[in-house]
Every structure is written in structure tokens, then in C-alpha cells.
Amino acid sequence: MLLPDLSSLSDFEPLESDLRQLRYVLHGCPELAFEETQTAALVASRLSEYGYAVETGIAGTGVVGTLRLGTGTRSIGIRADMDALPIEELNTFDHKSRFPGKMHACGHDGHTAMLLGAARHLAKRQRFDGTLHLIFQPAEERGFDSGAKRMVEQGLFTRFPCDAVFAMHNHPGRAAGTFMFRKGAFMAAGDRVFIKIVGKGGHAARPHLANDPIVAAGSIVMGLQTIVSRNMDPAKPAVVTIGKIAGGSAPNVIPGEVELSISVRSFDEEIRGLLRERITKLVHAQADSFGVVAEIDYVEGYPVVTNTAAETDLAIQVARELVGEANVTENMDPLMGSEDFAYMLQECPGTFLRIGNGPLEGGKTLHSATYDFNDENLIVGSAFWSRLVERYLQV
Known part of the structure; x- marks a missing residue:
């Protein structure tokens, strides 16, 4: 079978200005998880205009x-996330957020714009044979009970069957327009642990009449540092980070309770289970040794992002054809961050890939108040999605 004349970067040059303006509209009206009503309405309107059901x-x-x-008879799904973050934007350009305390600090505005650019091009060109499902997902940033999880639970792949599903995320620190892939486990499972240490408050000068939860919390924090170093196989990555500790109101008062918030990352289900077991036992044992009580809320978050080999190979091939082999990393190191696209990959073969967003200078890191998606990627990302669809659903 001869391959069709596949989409190229030059096909999207006439769309560059429109795609940029579309992204600026999206960036200016960021909406948080499950609140993406304006964004969803814009997406639905554009898709209807292009001829999609x-x-x-x-x-x-x-x-x-x-x-x-x-x-x-083949079908393919492409997913873009739509939600923003609860961050006050510090950028001063004209397309900055118009909604106080909300910002597209992770580039989801760019993800949505790229997929809409591909949607427009594919509908106009009509050079594939099969079924294309474009999935615009809410609430990727939620961290639990996420948009991908809910979509899958509500029958996403029953209502819209896909033989393969793909998604892309921008990646600061790599040159714009470059692509990064990895077969197998790519991004970590991310769990969260909320701990309340309940003691007995009292006067700072009379500690013997209190049960100090701060001292107990300090011992727990230090004990948690041994979970990975002395319980986990060194060849299997894991991270336990105490991101928050809160308690007390004055230097002369022993508080009644202290709260800890912990992030737990892993790539292996056995390690993930062991982390939960050891953290739970250690916290309770340490608390008991100080005569206080530990209340633990262990929240399982996103599973491991696991890319299937055949779909990843196809995506790598498409990227090489589009931007050249020098601009493609075939075997990127695993990332300790988490991503709820993992729920879709549990149900359907596919791959999650990264596209470089440019240098990190000037605080251009994900989830920062000065972040902005790189417009150079709008054409590249749209062209990649279009070419991938045309190759997967060859005429």
C-alpha cells in the first residue's frame, strides 16, 4: 500500500496566526478543574464548525x-487537557489571565490549541480512512478523582472505541519543537498522604503536662527519610517528600495538633504498596512512642504512565519524519512527575510524549507564575497530530 501525501510543517504556516490568537484567547480565560465551561464551549463550537460530531x-x-x-475500521484517539491552575499570573503580556488567581501555568492552553489546529486541518484535508476521536479532557491538574479517571469511568472507550490513544505535554528545558519518548513506564504513580498528629496542648513552660505533637512530628519527618534509603530496592526509583508541616500559633504554646502533607512517587506496583505499608506503620509507631495519635489519610493518585511499544514506535517514526532524527529523543529518562493520562493507557494501547518548550531562563518552569506555552510549538504540535492520524489511518 502506498502512503498518502502526509501532512507537513509547511501545511500549517498559513494557520500560524490563527492558532496563536486561539491560544491567547484560551490563556486569557483559564478555568480550574471541572469548571472549564467557557473552554469546553469554545472547543465544541470549533469542532462543530470543522464538521465533527x-x-x-x-x-x-x-x-x-x-x-x-x-x-x-480502525480508530484513533488524541487527547488534550483543558484545565488551568489556581495561581496568580505575574506575566505582563497582553494575553495574560483575566481571571484573578487562575492561570494556564502548565501549557494546557497550548495543548488545546494544537489539537484544534490538527482538527481543522484533518477535516479540511480528509486524507485518512477510519475514525478519529479528539478527546478534550477536564481536570488533569486535580491530582485525584481526575478528568481522565472520570471520563474512563463514564464509558469513554465504550462510547468512543479507540484502537490506540495518544497525548502530548510540553516540556520546558528542551528546545521548542523537539520530541521526547519512552517505551514502558514513563511517568511515576503519584500518591498523597495527609497526616494529623493529635496530642495534648499546654504551656511551653510546662511540657510535662502536655503531649507535644510538634516533637512527634519532627521525629516522624526524620523517620520518613529512611523509607526509601533503607526499605526500597535502590534499582527501583521512589521519592517520599514532606511538602507541608503546619502547627502551632505562638512560641509559648504547645499546640494540640500538627499536620503533615506528603508526596509519594514510584514506578513499580510492588514498591508502591510497600511505600504505603512502611509509611503507615512508621507514622503510627513514632506517634505511639511519643504518646500522641496519628490520623492518616492515604490517597492513591494517578497510576504509572506506561507506554506500549508499537504505538510509541509509530509516534517516534512520525516525529522523525516531521522534524528530523536529531530533534527526537527515543529513550528519555523516566520522569518522577505524574499524569492522569495513565488512566486512559490502562484501558487502551497508546503513548504519552513530550514536546520541548524552550529554555528554563526567567522562571519558565511548569506551575510557575511566569510560565507561558511556546508558540513555536503550535505548528509543530498540530502537524505532528495530523501526520500521526494520517499514518495510523492510512488511505
Whole structure:
């Protein structure tokens, strides 16, 4: 079978200005998890305009656009996330957030714009044979009960069957327009632990009449540092980070309770279970030794992002054709961050990839108040999605 004339970067040059303006609109009206009503309405309107059959209200604000061409039986899904973060934007450019305390600090505005650019191009070009599902997902940033999880639970792949599903995230610190891949486990499972140490408050001058939860919390913090170093196989990555400790109101008062918040990352289900077991036992044992009580809320977050080999190989091939082998990293190091696209990959073969967003200078890191998606990626990302669809659903 001869390959069709596949989409290229030059095909998208006439769309560059429109894609940039679309992203600026999205960036200016950021919406938090499961609140993406304006964004969803814009996406649905554009997809309808391009000729897609549109379903809305999936997982609340999720949107799926479907385009069927020819008689092919294969189907492909492409996912973009839509939500923003509760961050006050410090950028001063014209397209900065118009909503106080909300910001597209992770580049989801760019993800949505790239997929809409591909949607427009593919509908106009009509050079594939099969079914295309474009999945615009809410609430990737939620950290639990996420948009991907809800969409899957509400029958995403039953209603919109896919033979493979793909997603992309921008990656600061790598050159814009470059692509990064990894087969197998790519991003970590991310769990969170909320601990309340309940003691007995009292006067700072009379500690013997109190049960000091701060001292107990300090011992717990130090004990947790041994979980990975002395309990985990050194060849299997894991991270336990205490991100928050809060308690007390004055230097002369022993408080009644202290709260700890912990982030737990891992790539292996056995290690993940062991982390939970050891953290729980250690916290209770330490608390008991100080005569205080530990209340633990252990919240399992996103699973490991696991990319399937065949779909990753295809995506690598498409990226090489589009931007050249020198701009493609085939075997990127695993990332300790988490991503709820993992729930979709548990149900359907596919791959999650990264696209470089440029240098880190000037605080341009994900989730920072000065972050902004790199517009150079709009054409590259749109062209990649288009070419991937055309190669997967070859005429």
C-alpha cells in the first residue's frame, strides 16, 4: 500500500496566526478543574464548525469530537487537557489571565490549541480512512478523582472505541519543537498522604503536662527519610517528600495538633504498596512512642504512565519524519512527575510524549507564575497530530 501525501510543517504556516490568537484567547480565560465551561464551549463550537460530531458533558466539562471518513475500521484517539491552575499570573503580556488567581501555568492552553489546529486541518484535508476521536479532557491538574479517571469511568472507550490513544505535554528545558519518548513506564504513580498528629496542648513552660505533637512530628519527618534509603530496592526509583508541616500559633504554646502533607512517587506496583505499608506503620509507631495519635489519610493518585511499544514506535517514526532524527529523543529518562493520562493507557494501547518548550531562563518552569506555552510549538504540535492520524489511518 502506498502512503498518502502526509501532512507537513509547511501545511500549517498559513494557520500560524490563527492558532496563536486561539491560544491567547484560551490563556486569557483559564478555568480550574471541572469548571472549564467557557473552554469546553469554545472547543465544541470549533469542532462543530470543522464538521465533527460533537459530544459534550462527559465528566462534566469534557468534549469529544468524532470524524469518520471512508470505510476503514480502525480508530484513533488524541487527547488534550483543558484545565488551568489556581495561581496568580505575574506575566505582563497582553494575553495574560483575566481571571484573578487562575492561570494556564502548565501549557494546557497550548495543548488545546494544537489539537484544534490538527482538527481543522484533518477535516479540511480528509486524507485518512477510519475514525478519529479528539478527546478534550477536564481536570488533569486535580491530582485525584481526575478528568481522565472520570471520563474512563463514564464509558469513554465504550462510547468512543479507540484502537490506540495518544497525548502530548510540553516540556520546558528542551528546545521548542523537539520530541521526547519512552517505551514502558514513563511517568511515576503519584500518591498523597495527609497526616494529623493529635496530642495534648499546654504551656511551653510546662511540657510535662502536655503531649507535644510538634516533637512527634519532627521525629516522624526524620523517620520518613529512611523509607526509601533503607526499605526500597535502590534499582527501583521512589521519592517520599514532606511538602507541608503546619502547627502551632505562638512560641509559648504547645499546640494540640500538627499536620503533615506528603508526596509519594514510584514506578513499580510492588514498591508502591510497600511505600504505603512502611509509611503507615512508621507514622503510627513514632506517634505511639511519643504518646500522641496519628490520623492518616492515604490517597492513591494517578497510576504509572506506561507506554506500549508499537504505538510509541509509530509516534517516534512520525516525529522523525516531521522534524528530523536529531530533534527526537527515543529513550528519555523516566520522569518522577505524574499524569492522569495513565488512566486512559490502562484501558487502551497508546503513548504519552513530550514536546520541548524552550529554555528554563526567567522562571519558565511548569506551575510557575511566569510560565507561558511556546508558540513555536503550535505548528509543530498540530502537524505532528495530523501526520500521526494520517499514518495510523492510512488511505
